[in-house]
Amino acid sequence: MxxxxxxxxxxxxxxxxxxxxxxxxxxxxxxxxxxxxxxxxxxxxxxxxxxxxxxxxxxxxxxxxxxxxxxxxxxxxxxxxxxxxxxxxxxGKAVYLGHWLQLADESWQDCLGGLTDKIRSGPGQAPPDEHWNAAAYCERFTRAHAATSLAGVARQMAAIVADAPGFDACRRMLDLGGGPGVNAMAVAQANEGLAAVVFDRPEIVAIARGYIDEYGMSARVSTMGGDYLSDDIGGEYDLIMVTDSLYYGDAELDQVLAKCRQALAPGGLLVGVHAVLTEEATQPAKMVLAMLPEALAGQAALPERGFLARAMARHGFAEISSRMAMVAGAPMEVNVGRRPAEA
Incomplete structure (x- = not known):
């Protein structure tokens, strides 16, 4: 038996x-x-x-x-x-998230439809107009990003940035890779004396200007178009905010951080907020799954926790701190560092 x-x-x-x-x-x-x-x-x-x-x-x-x-x-x-x-x-509601969900669904359907084949054969070559960095995709993503920011992300980001030491004394801020500018507006609203510059690709800041005008913030929030890997990003900032955009290899990350350090006034703050992986890139589950379509297509991958703090240390930032914070139900790593005051 x-x-x-x-x-x-x-x-x-x-x-x-x-x-x-x-x-x-x-x-x-x-x-x-x-x-x-x-x-x-x-x-x-x-x-x-x-x-x-x-x-x-x-x-x-x-x-x-x-x-x-x-x-x-x-x-x-x-x-x-x-x-x-x-x-x-x-x-028609002020914060309609249907377009954001449809954009995510499109990327997932392409991934899920051939998931087994992608795992077996690798990412292949995406057509240029379907790459996540293509202009058409970036425009749709930017508008979807605006919706999620208006739905609560901007308010959460502003609270994170406002918690940085010395935030109340900041008068000039750069939002590097700031997309639709909604996060920058929320941070500016948290500090009445702060003026912000949103830096992103020219076609992206054109969208940002629309949101800035719509919400009556044009007197305090301006835009600058360019490629922050190669173009001038301005200077004498008291604060540079970088959210969810520095997903580069060390060479490009070092290039961006060197520019940020140079663009900060002595004693100025750099605040970075990014999704990261932990436990040998297996957690948090939400982020592992969310990035899977792009990762399998060879177009993007999340770094592991600590990547930005290490890079900031390489570039001489002082008073570096790191912590985790929840943003839209997902854990994000918050890194704060200061350009040392001139001797």
Whole structure:
């Protein structure tokens, strides 16, 4: 007689992983169909099916599943958006995140569609217009980045930067690789005496100027277009902020940090906030998975914790400190250093 197995582990984790894919596809289908636009007021499944339009029974099954995910609530057969859904997933709202999710979904679908082949054969060669650094992609990414910044990231970044020693005395700041400029605006709002410069590619700062004008910050936040690896970035800054952009090898990272040190006034601060990997590049799980499409395509990879502090030390920054902070539910490494005062 064969003894029945006595498993010591719980296999439900595999089901959780598998059904997570169902949840993400359901979310994206709801966004593509603009389901949430029709549920600011309570409505029946039949009414939603007519508006989409969609198959009545399948529309109800979808709405019930969205309730199961916590995106909708249902009472007496009527469906309505939950507060976060109303705030972030209804087109036309001030902070609509649908475009950000669709951009992420595109990169994931390309990855998932050929995941096994990519693992076997390597990244291959991406067409120039599909590279993550291509102008068209950068423009879409910048607008998506603006949405997430407005959704709370900018406020969190501003709190991190404002915690740096001597922040209240800073009067001139550079946001290097500042994208849409929303983070720079939030930092400027945290210090009434601070003027900020957003530096990024010319086509990116053109987008930033639109947000700066829209939110009435043009008197205190300006832009400068260029390539910070090769172009002048200005000088005499009391503070340089670099968020989520210094993902380079040591040679290019050293080039950027040398320019930052030179651009800072004596005693000026450099604050860097970046996603990093820990535990031999296996954690945090959210960041490992989020960067997988780009990493498998050979287009990007996250560094391990400590990369920026080591580089800052190589370039003579003083009073270097490092800590972890949560930004939009993900752990980020915060590094602060100071250009030594002139002897």
């Amino acid at each position: 064969v003894k029945m197995p006595d498993p010591q582990s719980d296999f439900s984790v595999f089901g959780d992983m598998f059904y997570g894919a169902v949840a993400s596809r359901l979310l994206m289908s709801a966004i593509d169909l603009a389901v949430f636009d029709h549920l600011e007021q309570a409505a029946s499944a039949q009414a939603v099916a007519r508006l989409l339009p969609a198959h009545p029974r399948n529309a109800q099954l979808m709405l019930d599943a969205l309730c199961a995910l916590g995106l909708l609530r249902k009472s007496q057969g009527q469906y309505q958006n939950q507060p976060p859904t109303s705030e972030f997933l209804v087109r």
